[in-house]
Amino acid sequence: MSALESFFDNVWVDALWRLLAVLGLMVIVVLALTYVERKFIARIQMRLGPMRTGPYGIMQPIADMVKILLKEDLRPASADRIAFELAPFLAFVPVFLTLLALPFTAKWDVRVLDLGLLYFIAVSGLTVLGYVFAGWASDNKYALIGALRTAAQLISYEVPLVLAVLALSMLAGSLNLVDIVEKQGRVPFIVWQPLGFFLFMAAAVSDLSRRPFDVAAAESEVAGGPWIEFSGIRWSILYALTEYTNMFALCVLGSLIFLGGWDWPLGLKWGWWWQLALIFTKTSVLILVVMWVNATFPRIRVDQLMSLCWKLLLPLAFVQIFLNGLILVYGWPDWTFLLTSGLGLAAAGYIIYSVIPVGAPSRIVARSNA
Amino acid sequence: MTVTEVIFYFIAAATVLGAFGVVATGKVAYAALSLVFTLLAVAALYILLASEFLALVQVLLYAGGVAVLLLFALMLTRARELVPVLDGAQKPFAAVAGLSLMGVLISMVFLTTWPRRADEPTLINFNAIGDRLFRDFALPFEVASLVLLVALVGSIVLARTEEEEEE
Incomplete structure (x- = not known):
């Protein structure tokens, strides 16, 4: 050596x-x-x-x-100095820590943890502390309202996220991200868990505070939310660095656990370079979907946001877990996963379409014509 | 002194410092921040004892959930304007109660026969935890969740009646 x-x-x-x-x-x-x-x-x-x-x-x-x-690093005179200067790092460090547990190819990883999935969810949940402290320390009405909205939103949407991921780990029988990727083999879990994937992406978009769930930063309501008083380097740590790293990490996670990660379709065993290319392609697709949704949907109201989470996503997540448990215990064939989860997704789509007028332009047009 | 011991004393000092910060700072928000720090340091202690699962649950539930809810409550209730009362006529009783609790806890540590030594941690598979929890202790687990549900519904009922009285 x-x-x-x-x-x-x-x-x-x-x-x-x-x-x-x-x-x-x-x-x-x-x-x-x-x-x-x-x-x-x-x-x-x-x-x-x-x-x-x-x-x-x-x-x-x-x-x-x-x-x-x-740019000048401004701090309001009435701001709480310690909390104001600490807040960007409180938001950023957990997001950085989540990256450490993500494997990128079969061999490329920082650390493979046996509980990697749980680690990701647990650590990324700490980011909200940074936003709450940023809003509180700014001593600004809008920043505080934005921070409270962030806290309520992130805590609420963490629940369907955890449950969707839990339903998936029932199929994989593991929380180790490498195991989950290898368990998928030729059929990625998105095929067996379309409802779980929908819940995961909805919670991810909410976690990233993107439209339609960007009530925390809504510039027409709370003028930019928790980071209203931040400028220059602190703003970039709190907002740009945290948000984009978080988006990347969540999309890598999504492509690992739902899209089959680095495993090429048809059971091809190609080298690490191809694996890396594949996972970055899948991640990019998910990132573009998040940006596409962000550019397309209007913002939903803050009360609609909470009722969507607690009255629709959470029960659906429980339904997904219950169905998975039923199928696994009785050993029914694999296609029943697709059938039940697909029906659940169709039900979710119908409920959203019929209850919330957002995303249904035909109904709005019909109402204005009447 | 081994590397593990150095890390242990470092984390233990951080835990104690954080806990001291909770009671020593004047601002409630700083106290909450110290509490989060202490909770994370305790999670680090769990990792040092090879209890990964417990550590992650600690981070997920206490640091990520409970502490944020606490902050949420503090910010909604204008806790900044309340001056915490730390001095009063009950001071000697409080001292007696605190010191006796400390005495009981310390004597418990020394009197209990622990099943394993801390310097040779056993790795417990989280599958084994799941089996124990949902197979062997399924009934107590369900009873505990029922108690929590009752507490949740009860607190909502109490909060709702207060609102109606105000109107």
């Missing part, structure tokens, strides 16, 4: 370079996503988006970053 190899075998050195690798990945992801989101939303709205900095505006995130770093 060479001196270099034994140097990297040291536990501390090993942990350090893995941390630095994740940090680098995170910076690249955040820079890329700021650009992708602006371009993608511009395309949806039939605009060009950033075009001036570099070809097709490709240098825009760099320009944005320089601007943010040079």
Whole structure:
């Protein structure tokens, strides 16, 4: 063994370079996503988006970053100093920690935890503390209302998220993310758990505070929510870095547990380079879906947000768990998963369509004609 | 002193400091933040004892759920304007109660025969926890959840009647 190899075998050195690798990945992801989101939303709205900095505006995130770093770091005179300066880090650190438990290919991971799925859910739940403290410390009415909305929203939507993931882990029989990916084999879990996938994505969009669930940051109601008083580098840590890293982490998780992760279809056993390409493609698809939903749907009211979670998503999550338990205990064939979960998803779609007027333009048109 | 011991004393000091911060700070929000810090440090202690599952549940429920609900309540009730009363005529009784509780807890630690030693932690598979909980102790588990449900419904009923009286 060479001196270099034994140097990297040291536990501390090993942990350090893995941390630095994740940090680098995170910076690249955040820079890329700021650009992708602006371009993608511009395309949806039939605009060009950033075009001036570099070809097709490709240098825009760099320009944005320089601007943010040079901006003055303002703090309101009446703000609570310690909490105000601590809040961005309270929001950001948990999101960074979730990245450490995600495997990217069969061999590429920072740490594979036996309870990786539970670790992800548990640690990402801490982010809300940062937002609540940011809103409270700002000493601003809108920031506080936004923080309270964030707290209520994130705590509520954590429940269907946990239950949807729990229903899925019943199928996999494990909470280890590598095991879950390998268990899926040729059929990814989205086929057996369409309702679970819908619940997961709804909770993920809510977790990211994106439309239709962006009541916490709603600029026409609470003027930007918890981060209203933040500027410059603190704003970018609290908002851009946290939100985009969280979006990336949640979408990687979704593609691992629902879309089959790095396993190529038809049982192909290709090398790590292809596995990496596949998982990043799947993650990108999920990220684009989140951005697409964000650009398409109108915001729902704050009371609709809570009743959607507690009266629709939560019972459906229980139904999914109950059905899975029933099928697993009686050993019914696999297609019953698809049948029951698909019926559940259809029921969810019908209830949303008939109860909430959001997303049903035909009904609104019909009403205005009458 | 081994590396594990160094880490243990570090985390233990953090736990005690956080717990001290809860009672020593004047601002309620700082107390809540110290509480979160203490809860996370306790989770770290669980990890050090190879109880991963317990640690993660601690983070999920206490640090992520209970502490946020606590903060939520503090911010809604204008706790900043309330000055906590830490001094009063009951001071000696409080001291006696606190010290005797401490004495009981410390003597319990030394009098109990523990099944295992802390320096040789056993890895418990979380499948085994699930089996024990849902097969061997299914009835107590269900009874506990029923008690919690009753408490939940009861608190809602109480809160609702107060609202009606105000109107």
